[in-house]
Amino acid sequence: MTFTRSLSALLAAAAASTLLAGSAFAAxxxxxxxxxxxxxxxxVVAPSVVQSAELAVAEINAKGGVLGRPLALEIxxxxxxxxxxxxxxxxxxxxxxxDVLISMETSAARNAALPIVxxxxxxxxxxxxxxxxxCSPFMYVNAWVxxxxxxxxxxxxxxxxxxxxxxxxxxxxxxxxGMLAFTKAYIEKTGGKVVGEEYLPMDGTDWTPIISKLKSAxxxxxxxxxxxxxxxxxxxxxxxxxxxxxxxxxxxxxxxTAKGMGTDAEGxxxxxxxxxxxxxxxxxxxxxxxxxxxxxxxxxxxxxxxPEYEAVYAYKAAxxxxxxxxxxxxxxxxxxxxVDGPRGKIAMSQQxxxxxxxxxxxxxxxxxxxxxxxxxxxxxxxxxxxxxx
Amino acid sequence: xxxxxxDIITTAAILxxxxxxxxxxxGVMKIVNFAHxxxxxxxxxxxxxxxxxxxxxxxxxFAAFLAGGLIGAATERLVVRRLYRRPLDAILAxxxxxxxxxxxxxxxxxxxxxxxxxxxxxxLAAFGVDYSLYRLLLVPTALVIAGLFAGLLxxxxxxxxxxxxxxxxxxxxxxxxxxxxxxxITFGTGCGLAAVAGxxxxxxxxxxxxxxxxxxxxxxxxxxxxxxSLLTLGLSCFVLGGLQVLASTFISPILGGLTIAxxxxxxxxLRPQGFARA
Numbered sequence: 001m002t003f004t005r006s007l008s009a010l011l012a013a014a015a016a017s018t019l020l021a022g023s024a025f026a027a028x029x030x031x032x033x034x035x036x037x038x039x040x041x042x043x044v045v046a047p048s049v050v051q052s053a054e055l056a057v058a059e060i061n062a063k064g065g066v067l068g069r070p071l072a073l074e075i076x077x078x079x080x081x082x083x084x085x086x087x088x089x090x091x092x093x094x095x096x097x098x099d100v101l102i103s104m105e106t107s108a109a110r111n112a113a114l115p116i117v118x119x120x121x122x123x124x125x126x127x128x129x130x131x132x133x134x135c136s137p138f139m140y141v142n143a144w145v146x147x148x149x150x151x152x153x154x155x156x157x158x159x160x161x162x163x164x165x166x167x168x169x170x171x172x173x174x175x176x177x178g179m180l181a182f183t184k185a186y187i188e189k190t191g192g193k194v195v196g197e198e199y200l201p202m203d204g205t206d207w208t209p210i211i212s213k214l215k216s217a218x219x220x221x222x223x224x225x226x227x228x229x230x231x232x233x234x235x236x237x238x239x240x241x242x243x244x245x246x247x248x249x250x251x252x253x254x255x256x257t258a259k260g261m262g263t264d265a266e267g268x269x270x271x272x273x274x275x276x277x278x279x280x281x282x283x284x285x286x287x288x289x290x291x292x293x294x295x296x297x298x299x300x301x302x303x304x305x306x307p308e309y310e311a312v313y314a315y316k317a318a319x320x321x322x323x324x325x326x327x328x329x330x331x332x333x334x335x336x337x338x339v340d341g342p343r344g345k346i347a348m349s350q351q352x353x354x355x356x357x358x359x360x361x362x363x364x365x366x367x368x369x370x371x372x373x374x375x376x377x378x379x380x381x382x383x384x385x386x387x388x389x
Numbered sequence: 390x391x392x393x394x395x396d397i398i399t400t401a402a403i404l405x406x407x408x409x410x411x412x413x414x415x416g417v418m419k420i421v422n423f424a425h426x427x428x429x430x431x432x433x434x435x436x437x438x439x440x441x442x443x444x445x446x447x448x449x450x451f452a453a454f455l456a457g458g459l460i461g462a463a464t465e466r467l468v469v470r471r472l473y474r475r476p477l478d479a480i481l482a483x484x485x486x487x488x489x490x491x492x493x494x495x496x497x498x499x500x501x502x503x504x505x506x507x508x509x510x511x512x513l514a515a516f517g518v519d520y521s522l523y524r525l526l527l528v529p530t531a532l533v534i535a536g537l538f539a540g541l542l543x544x545x546x547x548x549x550x551x552x553x554x555x556x557x558x559x560x561x562x563x564x565x566x567x568x569x570x571x572x573x574i575t576f577g578t579g580c581g582l583a584a585v586a587g588x589x590x591x592x593x594x595x596x597x598x599x600x601x602x603x604x605x606x607x608x609x610x611x612x613x614x615x616x617x618s619l620l621t622l623g624l625s626c627f628v629l630g631g632l633q634v635l636a637s638t639f640i641s642p643i644l645g646g647l648t649i650a651x652x653x654x655x656x657x658x659l660r661p662q663g664f665a666r667a
Binding site: 043044172198199200201203204205206208209210212213215216229230231232233234237238240241242243256257260261262263264 | 392393396399400403500501502503504506507510511512519520521522523524592593594595597599600602603604634637638641642643645646
């Protein structure tokens with residue numbers, strides 16, 4: 001008798017617990033659309049972005065989700081291009097009916113996809129650094145713009161390396177030219193002088209004439225903004241082979257590429273809102289959790305993947321503040337919430353952009369990046385003065 | 390001024406090294422090997438593997454020649470040999486072959502940019518300027534490659550058979566020359582040479598699955614203009630490469646990037662036989 005009773009009690013408890021667990025997630029999931037370049041040029045970085053999103057969603061769901069609803073990821077490949085992005089955004093917004101879009105994109109893909117976001121009236125958190133001044137009431141940005149990335153390098157070269165003249169080299173495309181146009185204006189505003197500005201087409205492989213001009217101009221420092229990957233590596237190798245030892249700031253290099261360049265990358269200065277070496281408890285917890293979840297398959301977290309992780313939390317905070325997933329309420333709340341993440345406390349409160357702590361790093365002989373100086377809460381400046389918050 | 394002269398000479402040397410393999414295939418077989426770019430890539434990855442095994446960097450070009458030559462010979466047997474009478478289809482087939490090889494490289498090594506340490510770094514103080522030592526070394530390297538092939542073509546039995554096939558294949562066959570074997574060896578050698586080029590440019594370029602592609606159009610144009618001999622290829626590399634450097638230096642590197650393709654097209658319009666004697 002006692003046996004039966006205890007058994008039934010056990011069964012009841014078990015039933016109750018499944019019921020409880022069930023009730024927590026009985027509601028429909030909140031869908032997060034992640035359009036990224038799983039194929040094409042961005043495929044080098046896209047897997048790390050997806051891993052970031054997966055960790056954030058798993059952590060949030062383990063703690064009961066958002067407003068009692070679980071989060072679910074909808075990943076779509078955009079083939080790293082504008083046409084692919086239009087397809088990916090279209091299917092996420094109108095077929096999968098996602099509640100929010102959170103991802104990095106190339107500038108061309110973002111511009112192509114924004115009309116779809118506007119038509120679908122879906123909040124979009126853009127997590128890639130970019131050339132700035134892209135404004136939409138539906139889009140928030142939690143990554144850096146030139147106003148935040150360029151000054152640390154230029155200021156450091158001017159103050160610590162006594163550089164008065166600068167030479168600029170870039171790849172001939174929107175991001176390369178946009179970054180260097182800003183850099184030039186900033187150098188001239190702060191009293192420096194640009195003694196040369198040269199571009200090579202994206203598929204160009206021989207930088208020799210440009211390097212010869214650089215050497216004859218004999219500037220105090222060099223700043224480059226090439227396309228990521230091959231052009232960056234080619235330029236750096238040829239600079240090193242020609243014996244260029246100037247202070248060398250690279251606006252397009254990240255930790256992964258720096259490792260790939262081996263000894264040639266040593267000494268390069270870079271500026272980023274995230275490097276793995278950030279010495280904070282939040283960053284160490286994040287890196288530990290990534291390591292635990294993905295083990296040997298872990299893609300090194302970077303300046304494009306960490307904003308994805310933080311943006312999922314920013315969305316969670318905005319939905320909780322709004323009390324619902326309805327787009328206009330969430331969009332309003334996104335400007336007000338702040339999230340503590342691996343990059344520190346971040347709020348997208350400056351005209352849909354965020355003030356960020358920027359790190360000036362220098363590549364070491366082992367390929368790691370050492371933080372030389374940090375610049376807390378660098379303002380995004382005037383990005384979208386016509387947007388309300 | 391001296392820097393400019395060195396820029397021109399070294400650029401011509403690099404272009405010659407890259408285009409030589411394509412020229413040999415085109416000269417003998419009258420087909421354009423659009424998989425040339427992929428064989429450049431194969432050579433670069435051969436250099437990567439050599440350095441991963443800790444072998445001296447000087448071995449890289451030989452390892453590359455072996456890898457490129459074997460893969461080239463295999464593809465000649467499997468694909469190219471069926472298409473000798475259909476040169477346009479051969480362009481498509483070799484282009485497709487290039488994509489296949491590129492994807493296989495991606496599968497084996499991943500899409501990311503790889504690093505091969507440079508065998509020599511630093512500069513040489515020559516004629517009063519500091520110049521990249523490795524670029525300077527590519528000039529004698531190009532001359533050695535040219536010398537080896539001139540010697541092979543003019544001083545050996547195989548070279549004799551090859552020249553016979555170039556001049557009149559039917560007649561050569563009638564004389565008992567195994568033209569299929571000549572073609573196999575030529576295609577393999579051309580691909581091997583492309584791979585050598587890949588290994589030689591790794592210290593100056595990034596190693597990634599698409600790295601060869603940037604060189605393909607330039608090499609193709611140079612071979613078309615040269616009209617098919619090593620000497621005229623050297624000449625066209627010097628003239629067009631030199632103009633590219635001049636345009637890049639005095640006008641803009643963006644225009645410089647167009648120089649070879651545009652001038653080669655113009656040259657072929659005005660003089661269809663290119664630099665070759667009529």
